[in-house]
Structures are given as C-alpha cells and as structure tokens.
Amino acid sequence: MKYTDVSLAPADGGKQFVRVQRVIEHFPGLRTFVFRADGERTKTLAPQRAGNYIAITADVGGSRVTRAYTLASSPKEAESGIYISTVKKAGILSSYLVDEVKEGDVLEVSRPAGRFVYERGKDCAHVTGVAGGAxxxxxxSMAKAAEEGSENYRMTLFFCVKNAYEFLFRDVLDGMKSGRxxxxxxxxxxAPDFAESGVFTRELLHKYVNEATTLFACGGNELYGHILRxxxxxxxxxxxxxxxxxxTDREDDRMFSLSVHLAGREYVIPTRASETLMVAMERAGLGALSQCRVGECGFCRSTVTAGRYSxxxxxxxxSSEDVRRGxxxxxxxxxxxxxxxxxxxDPAAEVI
Ligand code: FES
Known part of the structure; x- marks a missing residue:
C-alpha cells in the first residue's frame, strides 16, 4: 500500500528550543513561564503576533506529548527575545510543566501560530476583549500589542472572574497608560472598589464602548454562549x-485497535473510543506530528485507509475534498x- 499524503507542516516541524528563564507561581497549580532561545539549537525566537499560541512538546512518562499554550507575551517582547505563557495544572503535560519544569530547563516548542489575531482592514479600529478567568x-497579549503600538487598534478589555484573587497580571494591565x-x-x-460587580452584559459593554467594535473572547463555551445571547x-x-x-475526551467505553503507518513502519496500538487518535498515538510513544491540537493547523493531517471514525x-x-478523500x-x-x-x-522524535 502506498501513502502519499503529507501534513502541512514545514520539514523541521516548525521546532524551536527554548530555555526557561523564569518561573512565577501565582498560586499552587498556576505558573507563568518566561522562555528565551536556548542559544544552541535556536539562536533567535520566531516572531509572534498578539493572540498566538506555541505548542510545547516533552517526553513525559514514556509518551511524547504536545499541547498548545496561548502566549501572554507581545510581538515586541518576542522580538526582544522572550515568550511568556501561563500554565494551569491539568492533564499530563500541564502537570509536568507546573510540577517539574524549573528555571534553566530546555523545552521544545513550535513557532507561534494561530488564527485568533487582529486582521487589519477587516476588523474594527476598536477591539473589545472579553476574558473569562484563565x-x-x-x-x-492583545492589550500589550495595542499599548506598545505593534498592532493598530484601541482596546477595551473586560476581565471577568468569579473571585478577585483571579485577576492575574493586574500590575501589568494597570501600568498601561498610553490611552489605547x-x-x-x-x-x-x-467586587472590590476597582471592579464592576456581576458578569459581562450588553449594558456593561455600552457603558464603556460606544463605537463600532470587533469582539474577541477567550474563556470557554459557557462564556461564548453567554456573549452570543x-x-x-x-x-x-x-x-x-x-x-x-x-x-476534550468523550464518554465511551469501547476499545479498538489502531494500525499506524509512520516513517515507513507499521505499529498496531490499542485506542480508546473516548480519546482522540492523537492521544492514542502519544500514549503508545509514537512520534506523530501535531501542533495546535484543535484541528486548525493541519500539521497532523493524515490519511485513513480503513475503519470508521468521527x-x-x-x-x-x-475541506470538502479532504473529507471525500478520508x-x-x-x-x-x-x-x-x-x-x-x-x-x-515529528522530525524531532526518535522512531521506536
Ligand atoms: S495538530 Fe493542528 S490540526 Fe491537528
């Protein structure tokens, strides 16, 4: 059998190597990491847009695991040589990062990517941001970009939390004095004195924003449904x-067999119906390429030659053509x- 499809990833998988310069613990289970190029395999960091993510890959417990993390750094911070990301302990890789990764460690990360970015000429000159918790x-990142002028919009940011202690980076936000x-x-x-009490509403939006605006929201389906209503x-x-x-995983107890053709070899591994095929391959220690983990980047684009899936x-x-071709x-x-x-x-993975 001949397999001809390739992913949309560059030949090196878009990899960079960064050293953890600083770790900041906000409270147990929530840490911010500042990354710099490791200076050996990566000399300078790839550029970043506000709203981009990086994918971090690490070997954890015998599995090669990749997850995407949004960047809190701005384009100018990336240009000056740092990426910043905040990680909440949950799941295998985030738990590893929060519990075990320390200053000086080197990590493999992707170049910044993602479509959650401002589009000049298409989006309004004013942007409304709605952030729910984490x-x-x-x-x-978007607010910093407006403040430093690397993106050409003005921004009103509604930072919505359940408890006031969740206001991370308040010192950074309160230090923004450009008027943008x-x-x-x-x-x-x-609510403390400096905050509105309640949740984001249409009335609250118009109390602070009285012009045409493009709304960006980050925080989960519950928040998104609320905003749409x-x-x-x-x-x-x-x-x-x-x-x-x-x-996310789904509720399903079935177990199946997955035959994986990778780097000229065939591996037969068990797969749970509750998990994605990528998670099954990671669990088996296979070096399959991934980046965004949400169906967006196409790095993991693969061909199904037998079996049913959803x-x-x-x-x-x-695309409809990809759907037709399996x-x-x-x-x-x-x-x-x-x-x-x-x-x-994954070009950086060892073939087992
Ligand atoms: S990892 Fe991006 S589409 Fe699968």
Missing amino acids: GITSML VQVVYVVESD ELAGDGSVRGMKFSQNSV VHPEHDER IVHPCCTYPESDMEISVPQ
Missing part, C-alpha cells in the same frame, strides 16, 4: 472571534471501529 493570557487600552475588571460577587442583534458589534477550546463537530475544519486530523478524530491510518512523523 483566558486572560491571549487577551493580555481601557481595562474593566468584573467580579461575579463581592447577550449581544444578539447588537449592531455595534461588527464581528466576534472566539478562541478555540481544547478537544470528528469533533466544533473542530472539523477539513483525510483527517487525528488531534480531533475519535475511532468508531478498528482503524488503519498513515500519519506524518
């Missing part, structure tokens, strides 16, 4: 962009039977 990282960024702190209850029919909001959520409906971004993104595809698949190899 969703502040990409919004912070307005920050509105919102707490569900027991609140702003239905609101003519001043000319467009909305929602940051992609991670692909694709997470929120993350199916394949091309899938394993990062958001679940098995529905035993399967056979041909996948691109």
Whole structure:
C-alpha cells in the first residue's frame, strides 16, 4: 500500500528550543513561564503576533506529548527575545510543566501560530476583549500589542472572574497608560472598589464602548454562549472571534485497535473510543506530528485507509475534498471501529 499524503507542516516541524528563564507561581497549580532561545539549537525566537499560541512538546512518562499554550507575551517582547505563557495544572503535560519544569530547563516548542489575531482592514479600529478567568493570557497579549503600538487598534478589555484573587497580571494591565487600552475588571460577587460587580452584559459593554467594535473572547463555551445571547442583534458589534477550546475526551467505553503507518513502519496500538487518535498515538510513544491540537493547523493531517471514525463537530475544519478523500486530523478524530491510518512523523522524535 502506498501513502502519499503529507501534513502541512514545514520539514523541521516548525521546532524551536527554548530555555526557561523564569518561573512565577501565582498560586499552587498556576505558573507563568518566561522562555528565551536556548542559544544552541535556536539562536533567535520566531516572531509572534498578539493572540498566538506555541505548542510545547516533552517526553513525559514514556509518551511524547504536545499541547498548545496561548502566549501572554507581545510581538515586541518576542522580538526582544522572550515568550511568556501561563500554565494551569491539568492533564499530563500541564502537570509536568507546573510540577517539574524549573528555571534553566530546555523545552521544545513550535513557532507561534494561530488564527485568533487582529486582521487589519477587516476588523474594527476598536477591539473589545472579553476574558473569562484563565483566558486572560491571549487577551493580555492583545492589550500589550495595542499599548506598545505593534498592532493598530484601541482596546477595551473586560476581565471577568468569579473571585478577585483571579485577576492575574493586574500590575501589568494597570501600568498601561498610553490611552489605547481601557481595562474593566468584573467580579461575579463581592467586587472590590476597582471592579464592576456581576458578569459581562450588553449594558456593561455600552457603558464603556460606544463605537463600532470587533469582539474577541477567550474563556470557554459557557462564556461564548453567554456573549452570543447577550449581544444578539447588537449592531455595534461588527464581528466576534472566539478562541478555540481544547478537544476534550468523550464518554465511551469501547476499545479498538489502531494500525499506524509512520516513517515507513507499521505499529498496531490499542485506542480508546473516548480519546482522540492523537492521544492514542502519544500514549503508545509514537512520534506523530501535531501542533495546535484543535484541528486548525493541519500539521497532523493524515490519511485513513480503513475503519470508521468521527470528528469533533466544533473542530472539523477539513475541506470538502479532504473529507471525500478520508483525510483527517487525528488531534480531533475519535475511532468508531478498528482503524488503519498513515500519519506524518515529528522530525524531532526518535522512531521506536
Ligand atoms: S495538530 Fe493542528 S490540526 Fe491537528
């Protein structure tokens, strides 16, 4: 059998190597990392846009694991040689990063990427950001970009949390004095003096924004549904962009067999119907290429040659031609039977 499909990734997988320069613990289980180029395999960091993510890859417990993390750094900070990302302990890689990675360690990361960015000429000159809890990282990056002038918009940021202690980076936000960024702190209850009490609403939006605006939101489906209901029919909001959520496991006890063609070899591994094909390959220690993990980048683009599958409906971004040809993104595809698949190899991974 001949496999001809390749992923959309560059030949080196878009890899960079960064050294952890600083670790800041906000509270147990939540840390911010400052990364610099390691100076050996990577001399200078690739440019970043506000709202981009990087994918971090590490070997954890015998599995080669990749996850995407949004950047809190700005384009100018990246240009000056640092990326900043905040990681919450949850799942295998984030737990490893929070519990075990320390200053001086070297990590493999992707180049910054992602479509959750301002589009000049298409988006309004004013941007409304709505951040729910940990969703502040990409919004912070966008606010910094407005403040430093690397992006050409003005921004009103609604930073919405349940409890006031969740206002991370308040010192950075309060230090923005250019007049291009307005920050509105919102707490569900027991609001301190500097914050609005309640949640983001249409009334709250118009208390602070009275011009045409493009809305960017980051923080999860519950927040996105709320925003869509609140702003239905609101003519001043000319467009909305929602940051992609991670692909989650589903409830399903079935077990299947997955035959993986990778780097000229065939591996037969078990796969759970509850997890994506990518997670099954990671669990088996196979070096399959991935980056965004939400069906967006195409790095993991693979060919199914046998078996049935389903694709997470929120993350199916394949062209109709790819759908017709049985091309899938394993990062958001679940098995529905035993399967056979041909996948691109991560160039930095060892073939086992
Ligand atoms: S890793 Fe980006 S599409 Fe699968």
